[in-house]
Amino acid sequence: MIPHPDLPDHKSVAACFLLPACDIRCTFCISHDDFDVATPALAQGLMEFLASQKITSVVLGGGEPTLWPHDVNALAQHASKLGLVTQLNTHGAGVRENLHKYSNIDRFILPVESSRPDVHDNLRRGLVGHHAMVMELVDELIREGREMTFATVVTSENCADVPLIAQWIKSVLARGARVHSWHLYNFLPEGRGGARKLAEHLATPREAYLEACALAKGAGLGFPVYRRENMLKSSSVEFFWFEEGLLRVGGDALARSGK
16 A cells, blocks of 8 residues: 555544445446555554544445445544544445444444435345335444434435424434434445436425535534535545555545546
C-alpha cells in the first residue's frame, strides 16, 4: 500500500470498502464489482494510516462486509485499539445470524428504506423478507444494548415514506433503542444498481428530497438526522478501497473511475 498524503482536517469518517461482493441486489446500489478484496494485512495497514490522520471513525463496508473472507471482528478490534470508533455498514443478514461474532463493532448501520415491508423489499431484492429480518435484528440489538444508525436511500418509490420511517424510529426509541443517527441518502445514478435503466425511474426531484429531509429533521427524534445529497462530495467522509493492491482514496477518484 502506497502511503497517501495527509487527509484534510475536516475529514473525520473513513468509509472502507473491504470487498465488492454482496448477496442481495438493491435496485439503487451504488457499489461496483471491480475493486480488490482487501487482504488482512492491507486492511490493518489502512486502519493504522487512518489512525495517524484526523479520522475518528471507520465504516467497514463493501459490498457486504460480513461476506469478507477474513475476520471483520478482528479488524474492528485492531481499529479499536488504535482509538477508532468502528461501524459496520451491513444489510444485516449475517449479523442477524451471528451477532456474537461482532463483539468489537461499536455501531451497526442498518438499511430502512420504508416502514412498509413491500416498499422496502422491492428496493432491496434478493433476500426474501429482508424488511422483516432487519426488524428482527433491530429487536435483537435493543435487547443486547448495542448502538445502531439507520440509513435510507431516498428514491421516487419511498420518498413519501420518510415521515413514516420517522414515526417508526420513535417507536423503537420508546423501546430503548440506542440510535446514533439517521442518514438520508439522495439516490445517485451510479454503480451496479443506480446506473441501470431504473435510474430515471428512481430519481427523486430535488425539491421532494429536500422536503423529505426537512420533515425528518423536524421530527424531534433527539439525535442527528443527516441530509446526504451527494456522499461523493461529503465534507466529513472520505472513501478508501484497493485496486491491484494499491490504496485508492476519495470521492472524486471514485466518481472519475466509474466505480
